[in-house]
Amino acid sequence: MGLTSTLLASRTLAALTSPHGVDRYLELVNPMWAAREVRARVVSVERETSGEHPVATVTLQPTSTWRGHRAGQYVQVGVEVPGARRTTRCFTISSAASQPGERFTLTVRAHSEGLVSKWLVEQARPGFVVHLSQAQGDFTLNESPATPTNNHLLFITGGSGITPAMSMVRTLLRDGYDGHAGRKVTFLHYARGPEDQIFATELAEIAAADNGVRVVLRHESAGDPLFSAIDLARLVPDFREVDTWVCGPAGLMERVELAYDGSPRLRTERFKAPVVKAGNAEGDVVFSRSGQQVANTGASLLEQAEAAGLTPEFGCRMGICFSCTARKTEGTVRNVLTGEESSLPDEDIRVCVSAPVGDCAVDL
Amino acid sequence: MSALTTEQPVREPAPAPQPDEQPISANLPLTPSQLEAFGAEMDAIRQRIIADLGEADADYIRKVLKAQRGFEVAGRALFYLPPAWPLAVAALSISKILDNMEIGHNVMHGQYDWMGDPALNSRMFEWDNVCPSEQWKYSHNYIHHTFTNIVGKDRDVGYGILRMDADQEWHPYYLGNPVYALLLMLFFEWGVAMHDLEVENIVAGKRKMSENAALHRGIMRKVKRQALKDYVLFPALTGPLFPLTLAGNATANLIRNIWAFNIIFCGHFPAGVASFSVEETEDESRGQWYLRQLLGSANITGGKLFHVMSGNLSHQIEHHLFPDLPARRYPEVADEVREICERYGLQYNTGPLGHQLFSVAKKICRFALPDDVAQVPGVGLVRALLGKGKPPVAVVAEAA
Incomplete structure (x- = not known):
């Protein structure tokens, strides 16, 4: 593949295929051929849990352009949902760190309003192709698994927030000497109940083996305690001095942050979910690039940005020329021409005809 | 008719003007209350199509894209067979026409942004043309589509080179109108690229050369890439056939130029298309904007293939009313737009290509001369x- 990929990424080929680029031609022949873009073929979809919001592990074979990932990173996955709309969401990689071009897995919970997560869990079949970004994120394991140390590592996760921690533990056990993590690891996970427990079999195996990893599972339905500093101190007395990774629902994250009291040892990862609010002129509008925050007046985002002293690019001011397109990162906007409301995170909108409904953040 | 067969929507007659109101102007023959009703009918069409966008539109544009890439690869390959030279030129010309019109023009209008595909996104698409997409989008999507046919504001009225309207003051320079039009036709992509430099405003002292520095750099970057591909690399790849391939690529660009010029000039310049003054379009309502788009544009009749090859700009009226709807929808809304025009007693300018072209040619020659x-x-x-x-x-x- 070495020579082919060098050739595909060469400047000559880029010049010959200008202005569209090599990938626009390759994809028409075979979607798994790429010079720059990253795509992946679904290899398998395995259910981890059933129930109302089932979880599945999706194994992906990326194109040779995939540069690999570090344990704990996430990837943007774009799929064409019904209606021919490519929708992109972030998912944490659940398998151990990967090399360029290597297979990896995503473990996804199908949220009732999650277009992409539902597609991955319920509709994806082997052979389907999805669009990917390169791996992103700094919520990663920053130690070499091959070098044993005395460091104690602590993972606190809730629900589907288990995935980055799972990738890190899998990496430690795979790359450590003789299947041993090479350091003391505490893996504390909160789930609703045994039927909602992701990776149950593998976690039981990890807990039983002599590998330095202590697995503690807390199941709400079995009456296990919720997270508290006292409970954590019983497991890890000096937890504020221990390198800790926390990922899970907002409530858990808040309680953990409170318990750590600003300790620099704590690393957090939040999953962004759409925030839908009713009403018109409520909430605050955040212009993230300029760092401004104003009270929402209900006017178009362009007018509100200008009232705040910003000078965003614009053209027709009536929604036809697309000059003012900006990225909305959070919140709900109403298209003033069609009345249509949209709450998707990371969506390109025309700010001249978009009015915020409640809190809203735009990259202006 | 039962409700199961095609349902014919009940059409309200156009509202009569209120007793105390006047039409906007002789050019814009509806009163404010009529304009409101007219605008609402146009909005309803728009809304209905937007709600219906989906797989069929995505399949269509991907099919056109695949055909364009196919013609392109076939054209480039056929240059290795010297007897097939005319075929190679034909294939490459078709590819360039599709790339510029049904794909480039329409994708850069944001017609397919809703698909979320970066390859079909107005902010990312770059076309096979020496004009950088970024600059074209400004002068076309914003200036031309917002201020359509307002003399003094829409720089597409004569492109700063030609006199195409009686309200453009005559000057002996315009005696060359037919010659300039011919040159613009042959070098159309270069004319489009130079359009944003507003050379006429520099000559008139209204614009400084320094304002063009960034634009100029952008154009040169794009020109280099286009020239390298069409006039150096692909000819070089055919070895001893270099001159033939070079000539073929130049011919394909020329054919695309001529075709695009002719289609585009039929969009706003046939006789009967209205132009507007800055005064009569001040404080314009949405309904009046629609009316101006309708009266300031003209269609070309033709078959399905002709519409595809013209990027559906043969439906210039529908394109100007709904610039961000996928162009394949224009034929479908054209009947409704015509029916609305009939009810409101408005002109709907359309005709076969030959007829519209002759009308444009007459105008180019007529306005070469002063009124007296x-x-x-x-x-x-x-x-x-x-x-x-x-x-x-x-x-x-x-x-x-």
């Missing part, structure tokens, strides 16, 4: 030499 031909330098002298002749004004009236 006596102003043309030398006419007085000719008249004096010839003595009593047919008054030239009459000739003008015939030509118009």
